[in-house]
Structure formats: structure tokens, C-alpha cells
Amino acid sequence: MSTRSNKADTIFTHAGNKPHENFGVVNPPVYHASTILHRTVAEMEAAQKNRFKKGNMSYGRHGTPTTFAVEEAVAEAEGGERAVAFCSGAAACYGAILGFVKSGDHLLMVDTVYGPVRAFCHGFLKRFGVETTFYDPMIGAGIAGLIRDNTRVIYLESPGSITFEVQDVPAIVAAAKARGIATLFDNTWSAPLFFQPLRHGIDISIIAGTKYIVGHSDAMMGFAVGSGSSFLAVRQAAAELGYHAAPDDCYLALRGLRTAGVRMRHQEQQALKLATWLRGRPEVERVLHPALPGHPGHEFWRRDFTGSSGLFSIELKRDTPAAAISAMLDGMELFGMGASWGGYESLILPSHPERMRTATPWTGGPVLRLHAGLEDIGDLIADLEQGFARLAAAR
Numbered sequence: 285m286s287t288r289s290n291k292a293d294t295i296f297t298h299a300g301n302k303p304h305e306n307f308g309v310v311n312p313p314v315y316h317a318s319t320i321l322h323r324t325v326a327e328m329e330a331a332q333k334n335r336f337k338k339g340n341m342s343y344g345r346h347g348t349p350t351t352f353a354v355e356e357a358v359a360e361a362e363g364g365e366r367a368v369a370f371c372s373g374a375a376a377c378y379g380a381i382l383g384f385v386k387s388g389d390h391l392l393m394v395d396t397v398y399g400p401v402r403a404f405c406h407g408f409l410k411r412f413g414v415e416t417t418f419y420d421p422m423i424g425a426g427i428a429g430l431i432r433d434n435t436r437v438i439y440l441e442s443p444g445s446i447t448f449e450v451q452d453v454p455a456i457v458a459a460a461k462a463r464g465i466a467t468l469f470d471n472t473w474s475a476p477l478f479f480q481p482l483r484h485g486i487d488i489s490i491i492a493g494t495k496y497i498v499g500h501s502d503a504m505m506g507f508a509v510g511s512g513s514s515f516l517a518v519r520q521a522a523a524e525l526g527y528h529a530a531p532d533d534c535y536l537a538l539r540g541l542r543t544a545g546v547r548m549r550h551q552e553q554q555a556l557k558l559a560t561w562l563r564g565r566p567e568v569e570r571v572l573h574p575a576l577p578g579h580p581g582h583e584f585w586r587r588d589f590t591g592s593s594g595l596f597s598i599e600l601k602r603d604t605p606a607a608a609i610s611a612m613l614d615g616m617e618l619f620g621m622g623a624s625w626g627g628y629e630s631l632i633l634p635s636h637p638e639r640m641r642t643a644t645p646w647t648g649g650p651v652l653r654l655h656a657g658l659e660d661i662g663d664l665i666a667d668l669e670q671g672f673a674r675l676a677a678a679r
């Protein structure tokens with residue numbers, strides 16, 4: 285009897301690897317390929333006809349065994365039949381949406397969505413005749429009231445970007461299913477460990493693999509995971525758009541996945557320690573972290589998630605001057621100022637929900653987004669403490 289279970293850590297360690305098809309080498313080789321040669325016309329025609337079949341080799345853009353290995357592993361981790369790898373997380377978001385909409389359709393988009401996806405709705409989708417309505421992340425079953433006859437997609441991201449509201453997934457899924465509408469879920473904050481959207485009735489789980497799966501801030505990747513016709517709709521869109529994931533990046537993502545469990549659990553603890561310390565600081569109005577009681581949607585996080593990642597925000601006191609925030613951030617030693625989180629290093633970033641939100645305007649104080657890395661926790665707190673001293677001196 286196989287001892288392979290569907291437990292996350294066993295999947296992260298073994299899924300996608302086939303060492304005995306590769307001279308016993310543990311990790312899959314990196315295939316660099318554009319042309320795939322076929323011995324006969326019949327073989328070539330079969331390869332082209334089956335180009336979306338699992339493991340089929342027809343052309344470099346449609347994947348090689350390196351691509352298939354990481355796709356298989358991520359699909360297993362997410363509890364889906366299949367995954368398609370993209371060149372970035374943003375490409376996965378766009379490709380997944382384009383798998384389901386056409387001119388004249390309507391899309392329901394969560395107001396706390398990752399900024400560039402909001403821009404994609406306002407720009408690309410609008411130009412091609414797809415209308416977007418942004419909705420309150422806390423809307424729950426009330427989403428039914430926003431559904432129109434031409435609504436094709438409800439897009440969720442939970443916790444939401446920057447402010448981390450947690451959505452009531454079962455309530456939204458029920459409303460979507462009642463009207464035959466596809467649900468897409470950006471699971472980047474949790475993936476691959478703390479939440480599996482497909483197990484909660486979502487059709488497509490989207491992951492910026494750039495974050496915790498790659499885990500080392502050195503490659504960009506995206507994934508869309510699903511089953512049956514939903515998966516094929518996204519697979520088809522990815523092919524029509526010419527999306528392709530580079531072989532070296534697929535390799536790095538698979539290698540990152542092997543250690544994602546230990547990294548994420550440690551970063552969870554680091555973030556919780558920072559959040560607790562920050563909650564006691566006089567400069568901080570509020571800590572925006574799904575695992576803290578009182579946070580919007582905390583009850584849904586407790587019900588649906590198995591943990592929390594290293595990414596959260598703080599809201600500073602409303603009267604904090606911009607120059608004082610710059611004085612704090614310009615002098616940070618360990619916390620880097622940069623956007624792409626999920627690596628091993630800590631980050632801090634001024635963020636501006638007030639520049640983005642439309643359905644739920646942000647009226648609070650200035651927001652800093654933090655990512656907890658693997659540094660010593662005492663050193664991280666000391667870095668923040670000195671930052672707050674600079675902030676106070678610059679007031």
C-alpha cells in the first residue's frame with residue numbers, strides 16, 4: 285500500500301518528481317525547448333490535436349516535462365485536477381479572467397483586489413466591452429443583489445490586498461452556483477499551505493507563484509488550478525494569448541515548493557510576533573491581520589483557513605505626516621522596501637488603499653504593508669523600534 289497521503293507536506297516534498305524516469309536524479313531536468321520533433325505525420329497530428337492533454341508534447345510554448353512537473357505538483361497541492369503555469373502571477377490573473385468573459389459580459393470584482401488586476405478591468409476589459417462592478421469584500425450573500433443576467437465571473441481575493449479583509453467564500457460560492465457563474469479566487473496569500481479554494485467550491489484558484497512557491501525573490505511564476513471544463517477554458521485562453529512559463533523558472537518554482545511548508549509556518553509565527561508587538565505601539569492605530577480577533581472577516585478566517593501567512597499591514601495614526609513616514613522607511617536596515625513578497629526576507633512598503641478603492645473608500649490613516657522574513661525576530665523588532673524613533677523625531 286502506498287504511504288503517499290494527501291497531506292500538504294508530503295505533497296510539497298514529492299509531487300511532480302519522477303526520479304526513476306530520470307536516472308534516479310531527485311529533481312526533474314530543465315528542458316529548454318521550442319521545436320518538438322515528430323517522427324511521422326500521424327504522430328505530429330496526434331500531438332497537435334491533443335495539445336492540451338496532460339503530458340502531451342506538441343510545441344515548447346505548450347510545455348515540456350519541466351513545466352508538467354511543476355503544474356502537476358501545484359495542482360496536487362491545491363486539490364485540483366490540473367494546473368497551467370504562467371510567466372507571472374499577473375498573467376495568471378488575466379488569463380483566468382479571459383477564459384470566461386467575452387464582449388458584452390459583466391464581471392463582479394472584489395474591491396480589495398491586487399491593484400494591477402483592477403487596472404486590467406478599467407483598461408483592457410473595458411476596451412474589449414466587458415463591464416466590471418467592484419464589490420465590498422464583506423458583502424457575503426449580498427453578492428446575489430449585484431448579479432446581472434450577463435454576469436459571467438465573480439472574482440475573489442481573500443484576504444484582500446493591503447487591508448486583508450477575509451471573504452465569506454461559501455456564501456459567495458452559493459450565490460454564484462445558483463446562477464451558473466464561474467468563481468475565480470486569487471489564493472496567493474495562502475498558497476500553497478493555508479487555504480484550498482477548490483475544496484470550498486471555487487472553480488479556479490489563481491496563485492502568484494512568484495511569492496511563497498518560488499520563495500526566494502528570484503523568479504516570476506503564476507498558476508491557475510481547476511478541473512474539467514473550467515480548467516480547459518483557462519488552458520485555452522493561455523494558449524490563445526501565447527502565455528508560456530520559462531523552463532528555468534518552472535524549475536525554481538518546483539524547488540521552492542519543496543520547502544514552502546517549513547518557510548510558511550515559520551513566517552506565520554514571525555508575522556504573528558511582529559503583529560502582537562506592533563499592536564502595543566503608540567504610533568499604530570490598527571494592525572490589519574486576519575488572525576487577530578476583531579479584524580474584518582476574522583470569523584471566516586477561523587472557519588476556513590488553517591493558518592496565516594507572513595503578510596499583513598499596519599494603519600498608522602491618522603495625523604502621521606508623510607515626511608515622518610519617509611524618515612522611518614528610508615533608514616530601515618533589515619526591512620527592504622520592495623513590492624514582491626513571499627521571499628525569505630522582510631519587507632515594508634507604504635501602501636495606498638485610498639488611491640484604489642471605489643466600492644469601499646479607505647478613510648483610515650496611512651498604511652504600511654509588512655512581510656515577515658526569516659531574520660531573527662529580535663533584530664526585526666529592533667529595526668522597527670529604531671524606525672519609530674526616526675518617525676517620532678521627524679514629526
Ligand SMILES: Cc1ncc(COP(=O)(O)O)c(C=O)c1O
Pocket residue numbers: 372373374375377398441445470472473492493494495504505506623624625
Ligand atoms: C495577491 C497578488 N496577486 C497577484 C500578484 C501578481 O504576481 P506577479 O508579481 O507574479 O505578477 C501579486 C503580486 O504582488 C499579488 O500580491
